[in-house]
Amino acid sequence: MQYKIGIDLGGTKIESAVLDSDNNILFRERIATQSHLGSEHILNQINIIYNMATDSIKNQPHTLGIGTPGSISKDTQLLKNSNTLCLNGLPLKINIEKKLNKKLSIENDANCFTLAEATLGAGKEYSCVFGVIMGTGCGGGFVFNKKLRTGPQYIAGEWGHSTIDLDGPNCYCKKNGCIETYISGSGLEKIISNELNTEISSYDFLNKDKFNIKEQQILNDFYRYFGLALSNVINIIDPDIVIVGGGLSNHNGLYENGKREIYKNIFSNVPTTPIIKNKLGDSAGVIGAAIIGI
């Protein structure tokens, strides 16, 4: 039996899972990242959860893969664009390999999500899968024939940083009017704060029972931008399915009003692309990490 261990390195929690060769989950555990204690502490936490995973299979042979926000530069081997800021600029893969004394592969967390959903989740019957994460930011991934397509610049799937309004809000990526500034959790919260002068989480806003006129306008715009953004993706790659993950994916309106807005903008008289909520939920990241392991 060749076991697969995956570790999903998040900003608040680190999760591990052990899969058997048929991708059944045999073990799963999570501990706090405690990123405020610094990068060395995070490496120790990874070591702790890795040891728990290997203990569960009595140290038998296994592969290891890690999912993380951000990406590892092919040139410098340094991590960039992680929201766990203390890890940026570090040779994360090399440091973890040294700590665990084990070779491993590492991949962006949205790519891990998409690969897991394409292999075992909502996309398992499809060959061309576009995965989107709508959480604090808007990430994504692209899987073709069960293989990740990351691209020479490692930006495949980064739909969140396409501009949909040149005069739109500033984005942290130094551009204006990125999709992420309109329909990510943080983007939506900024819009609500500016327009309604009130602080409410995007999750609570989207789950309100009743919307007043101003709130309804914000909600309608949210669907319109969602439709515009994903129709642009679909017009270019025409995927077999779009799978939505992340905290905002639980909002059912995305698959009704949001989907209607997508279909309005697709360059087809008979739009058919399924826009589907993920099937693996919280587990997708760690399963994807296990699948990419070496």
Ligand SMILES: [Zn+2]
């Ligand atoms: Zn941006």
